[in-house]
């Protein structure tokens with residue numbers, strides 16, 4: 001893997017701040033539904049979850065490369081689904097990029113059904129385009 005390092009600048013700071021504020025708002029709106037996995041006080045995985053009162057939504061699943069293949073992602077998914085179930089949510093969705101074949105295989109392996117009958121339409125009404 002090749003990468004470059006450069007000084008953190010103000011634009012990065014504002015971007016990171018906006019990201020953290022968005023995450024803080026998300027967690028405040030969906031308390032107790034998102035989880036991290038820790039190994040010796042280091043966060044090695046995370047998964048965020050929320051719901052709209054009817055359906056759950058799982059987002060931003062990530063396990064650090066060195067910790068993959070040990071069941072951490074499965075445990076995070078199970079934890080989020082259990083927390084959603086506590087709130088009466090019995091069906092959940094997860095968006096996966098078409099280009100992320102590995103993630104598609106992961107969700108399929110866990111028994112999640114791929115939907116080919118839904119297309120997502122998005123619009124930007126202000127701020128930045130992050131996804």
Ligand SMILES: CC(C)(COP(=O)(O)OP(=O)(O)OC[C@H]1O[C@@H](n2cnc3c(N)ncnc32)[C@H](O)[C@@H]1OP(=O)(O)O)[C@@H](O)C(=O)NCCC(=O)NCCS
Pocket residue numbers: 060061062063064067068069070071072073074075095096097100102103105106109110
């Ligand atoms: C996808 C990801 C979260 C999996 O994390 P992980 O901790 O290695 O997964 P687990 O060890 O919990 O695997 C659970 C099961 O899924 C299987 N699995 C894991 N990755 C898989 C893959 N890419 N394809 C198919 N099966 C996979 C495991 O073999 C395991 O099977 P088992 O329980 O039947 O033995 C991790 O590779 C990752 O962070 N990828 C980059 C970020 C990403 O793409 N996130 C998803 C966005 S939608």
